[in-house]
Amino acid sequence: MIVATRTSTRQARALPPLVAIVGPTAVGKTATAIRLALDIDGEVVSADSRYLYRGMDIGTAKPTVAEMRGVPHHLIDVVDPTEDYSLALYQHDAYQAIADITARGRVPILAGGTPLYINAVLEGWRIPEVPPDPAFREEMEQVARERGPEHLHQRLAAVDPAAAARIPATNVRRVIRALEIYHHTGRPMTELEGKSPPPYRVLIVGLTLPREELYRRIDRRVDEQIAAGLVDEVRGLLEAGVPPDAPAMSAIGYGEIVAYLQGETTLPEAIERIRYNTHRYARHQTTWLRRMRGVHWFDPREPGWYERLLTLVRTFLAGNETDLNSADVD
Structure with a gap:
C-alpha cells in the first residue's frame, strides 16, 4: 500500500x-x-x-x-x-x-x-491534545463505581453522541477520556478529530x-x-x-x-x-x-x-x- x-x-x-x-x-x-x-x-x-x-x-x-x-x-x-x-x-x-x-x-x-x-x-x-487531568479522572471513576458505567456513558451521550455510539459503556477509560476532552475544550471529541495524510509514502x-x-x-x-x-x-x-x-x-x-x-x-x-x-x-x-x-x-x-x-x-x-x-x- x-x-x-x-x-x-x-x-x-x-x-x-x-x-x-x-x-x-x-x-x-x-x-x-x-x-x-x-x-x-x-x-x-x-x-x-x-x-x-x-x-x-x-x-x-x-x-x-x-x-x-x-x-x-x-x-x-x-x-x-x-x-x-x-x-x-x-x-x-x-x-x-x-x-x-x-x-x-x-x-x-x-x-x-x-x-x-x-x-x-x-x-x-488529528488527536485532541488535551493533557490528562488526574483529578477529573478520579471524579469520573468514582461516579462509575457509585452509579455504574452506564450512567457515565449517558453523560457522554448527552455531550458527544457520536463518541457514545462508538465507545461501549464497558470501556470506562475511553468514556472518561472523551468526557475529559469535552470538559477542557467545551467541544465534542469527535468534532476535534479527523485525518491528515502524513508526509510519507x-x-x-x-x-x-x-x-x-x-x-x-x-x-x-x-x-x-x-x-x-x-x-x-x-x-x-x-x-x-x-x-x-x-x-x-x-x-x-x-x-x-x-x-x-x-x-x-x-x-x-x-x-x-x-x-x-x-x-x-x-x-x-x-x-x-x-x-x-x-x-x-x-x-x-x-x-x-x-x-x-x-x-x-x-x-x-x-x-x-x-x-x-x-x-x-x-
Whole structure:
C-alpha cells in the first residue's frame, strides 16, 4: 500500500519512505523488523503500547539488547509504569523518530500490533491534545463505581453522541477520556478529530499464520515467559510502588499475575488466563488487520517468504511503485 498526499506521481515519489510491519501478536514482527533493518540500513520505531514501559520486559516479549543486533530502536522504555502516555503523545514521538531517522539517511520501519498506534501514524489522525487531568479522572471513576458505567456513558451521550455510539459503556477509560476532552475544550471529541495524510509514502507488509499455529506460538511464548521469571518481574514492579491498578499493569500477562500474587487465583489458573486473553487479543488484531487496505501479506512458514518480502521493500525504496504487484508474489 502506498500512502501519500494527492499530488503528482513525481511529487509523491519525493516523499520520504516509511515501511510498516503489521500482524497479530507472536507472529514474528519484531524479529522480521530487525532482520529487515539490517538489510536496508533501517531503524525500528515500535508501535507496541506495551514496549513503552521500563521494567516491563518479560511479559511484553520486549526484544533484548542481544536480539536487537545493534539495530537502533525507538519508543521502547520511554516511561515508567506509573506515568501516563497518551495516544497524542505517542503519535508526536513516532513522527519525531521517523523524521530523525529520515534525516540521517536511514529507513524508518514502523513495527507493532497496537491498532490505535498504527492507525494514528499511517492515517495521520488529528488527536485532541488535551493533557490528562488526574483529578477529573478520579471524579469520573468514582461516579462509575457509585452509579455504574452506564450512567457515565449517558453523560457522554448527552455531550458527544457520536463518541457514545462508538465507545461501549464497558470501556470506562475511553468514556472518561472523551468526557475529559469535552470538559477542557467545551467541544465534542469527535468534532476535534479527523485525518491528515502524513508526509510519507508508505509500504505496509503483514505477517500472517493460521489460527492454530498462532495459538501454539502464543502458548509456547507464555510458557517461556513464566520460565524466564514473569512472576518475579510483576512482584518487583509491585514492590517498587507500581499500583496494581495502574494502566500499564492492565497489559496481558501482568494483571493475571497480580491476581495470583494477591491470592485471588492459582498460578496455573493465571497462566491459563494469560493464554486465553492473548488468544482473544490476537483475534481482535486479526479483525482489525482484515480491514486494513493494501497490505502485502507473507506467511513466515513458506520457503523464501523473507526473500520475497525483501525484494518488495527494495522495489518500493527504489521508487518503483508500479512494479510492486509483480514483486509481491506471495
